[in-house]
Amino acid sequence: MSKKTRRKNRRALAANAARHADLNSGNVVLETSYPLVAILDDVDDAHDVERFVGSTTLTQVVTPTAELDTLLFSKRMEFKGVLKRSSNDPKTKNMLIRLAIDAVKGDPEKSPDPPQLATFLFLLIPIRQREHLLGDLEEEFRTRLVPEYGPRWARLYFYWHVVIELTTALTKAATGAVLGFAISRLTK
Amino acid sequence: MANRKYLGEFEEVVLLAILHLPRNAYGMKIRTEIEERTNRKPSLGAIYTTLERLEEKGYVSSWVGEPTPERGGRAKKFFRIEGAGQRALQQSQELSERMAAGLNPAFSGGAL
Secondary structure: OOHHHHHHHHHHHHHHHHHHHHOOOOOEEHHHOHHHHHHHHOOOOHHHHHHHHHHHHOOOEEOOOHHHHHHHHHHHHHHHHHHHHOOOOHHHHHHHHHHHHHHHOOOHHHOOOOOHHHHHHHHOOOOOOHHHHHHHHHHHHHHHHHHHHOHHHHHHHHHHHHHHHHHHHHHHHHHHHHHHHHHHHHOO | OOOOOOOOHHHHHHHHHHHHOOOOOEHHHHHHHHHHHHOOOOOHHHHHHHHHHHHHHOOEEEEEEEEEHHHOOEEEEEEEEOHHHHHHHHHHHHHHHHHHOOOOHHHOHHHO
């Protein structure tokens, strides 16, 4: 995966985390808003991130006010300072992705949506239980796949299922057509 | 086909999965149950096709639940095993036991 793609993925995760925080009416959970975005913008040492997130932000729940903005700004500055002093650690990226996934975990409504193209393709499959099947896939996507494997793999899995169902439906239709043709020829 | 009395192997697996999920048996849960207990990964399409066939035979019945946000506003379709399904499952188990009786001890009695 290219550096650009990795950065894009991290930003997408951060955006989801931020959205999760915005939708918590009344309160803003710090763990899922600015600090995470800051973390994902400046990836560095895992221990520093863990120390910062663990001790300073993960447990705090505050009401959104002007004081909060100031607090967040100062924390972000403090955090950036920590990161600048840190060395590069390849494990950090995975840990950050895990943090971002944790942020959306347990709240399926706010997790990423399944790919629209795959959902559309699914609607072309001629099976009677399509609606329920699609609902099951979407539930699995939001409640199990995204938290466990991240949005990228979850989307691939979703596409894979559409391909399986589409192939099965086409095979059935083709077999039916060939059999029908064969029977009509034999009975002539 | 619809009047067939015996159960196919996958039909039996699906019926047993429904029995393990009282009042909460729907596509995704049934698949997870099968996956956890057998290490098989059946497609949801295969499960729904089997459920449809079992429903036609009168072995299971279904009802539609409330739409939920995590399913994109789509409703769950729950399944429940009926008396005929329980009898078919019992017959199928008995048949396996009768066929295995007298063979290697590992295949007879409670081993199946």
